[in-house]
Amino acid sequence: MLAVILSPLYVLVHIYIARWMYRWVKKCLRIDSHQYFKWFWFAVVIVYLLFATAMGVGFFLPTGTVKRFFVRSGNYWLGILLHVILVVAAADAIRLILKRCRRIDQEKLASRRVFAAAGIFCVAAVTALGVWGVVNARIIHTTRYETVIHKDAGSIDQMKVVLVADLHMGYNIGCSHIRRMAERINAEEPDLVVIAGDIFDNEYEALEDPEELIDIFKGIKSRYGVYACYGNHDISEKILAGFTFGGNGQEKQSDIRMDEFLDKAGVTLLRDESVLIADSVYLYGRPDRQRPGRGIDKRKTPEEITEGMDLSKPVFVIDHQPKELQELADAGVDLDLCGHTHDGQMFPGTLTVRMMWENACGYLKKDDMHNIVTSGVGIFGPDMRVGTIAEICSVTVKFEGAEGSAP
DSSP states (O other): HHHHHHHHHHHHHHHHHHHHHHHHHHHSOTTSSSSHHHHHHHHHHHHHHHHTTHHHHHHSSSSHHHHHHHHHHHHHHHHHHHHHHHHHHHHHHHHHHHHHHOOOOOHHHTTTHHHHHHHHHHHHHHHHHHHHHHHHHOEEEEEEEEEOSSSSTTTTTEEEEEEEEOBBBTTOHHHHHHHHHHHHHHOOOOSSSEESSOOSSSGGGGOHHHHHOOOHHTTTTSOEEEEOOOOSSSSOOOOEEEEOOOOOTTOOOOOOHHHHHHHHHTTOOOOEEOOOETTTTEEEEEEOOOOOTTOOOOOOOOOHHHHOOOOTOOOOEOOOOOOOOOHHTTTTTOOOEESSSSSSBBBTHHHHHHGSSSSEEEEEEETTEEEEEESSSSSSSOOOOOOSSSSEEEEEEEEOOOOOOOO
């Protein structure tokens, strides 16, 4: 319903952009009354409409190559549109400020040359941001952390845990990107690999090649295995520009094929349950706080998570959204590993995301608990990253016993 309400705003934004684009093209070409200009402008409008409507067209198309083309085009367009809005709005604001500045030659400011130059600058800025965003989203970095837990882990002195999250496998993220992720993980020679949710991007049909993806996951090498929890996008539902559709009020849950995918891939899905790693470390996987998924009406509280555990042993938790940090710390959790935020993914989201989360990305010490939030491997919506990085997190955890000195 919200998408329908906001759709007129989407149209108005495009009218605003098209108006300035039309004026700029006329200023640059100086042939606004020529017949060829009309045909040129007609071609521009057709191409513009193709991209502007690609998301909506792709949403209604049946699964296949054509749908993938339109959905991916629409996702690229979302990123470009955001940059166009920011750049054009900034240029418009600067123009209005300069118009009120008495020291500025207003006749020169309104000249064709200045107007054309400003437009060229805007196009160059949008192009540079778009190209960099697409390239940057495909570069997977390794971010390293070291933590000390003052508990006894038996014969284990330290453990290297690789945290990944927000793969969003689907129309944007395919085999080549996941293969790069697996190579990065294996390069760390991990003892334990954990996936903190949003493995899929809602639609199982969107996977590029499920069998090849399964083989890539099978190639991940980890001493104690690969474990995962689900996130808010690991459910079966239709997505359009971030808005969800379908369900008719029913509880949304993962596609059974998602569960089968992980099983075949050798990934153990923890659904509000724990395992004891090497008889030394508890690992608990929490369902998503908003969409807990199949068979779970309400996920367990932090107190219920650790109830019955031997809290003299280290307790690791994977939780898609970095919430209830204080509650988890109070319950005796030692290491909380999360994703979800994408670190904002694209400017200015990189700024606003920090207003929404206690730890939007990176490391936070909460009493005796270490909380690490990754910016994620993949992307959601716009097929770009600007101001953030795609990453895996390699966490070296040292166990020093209850009497260990402070780090």
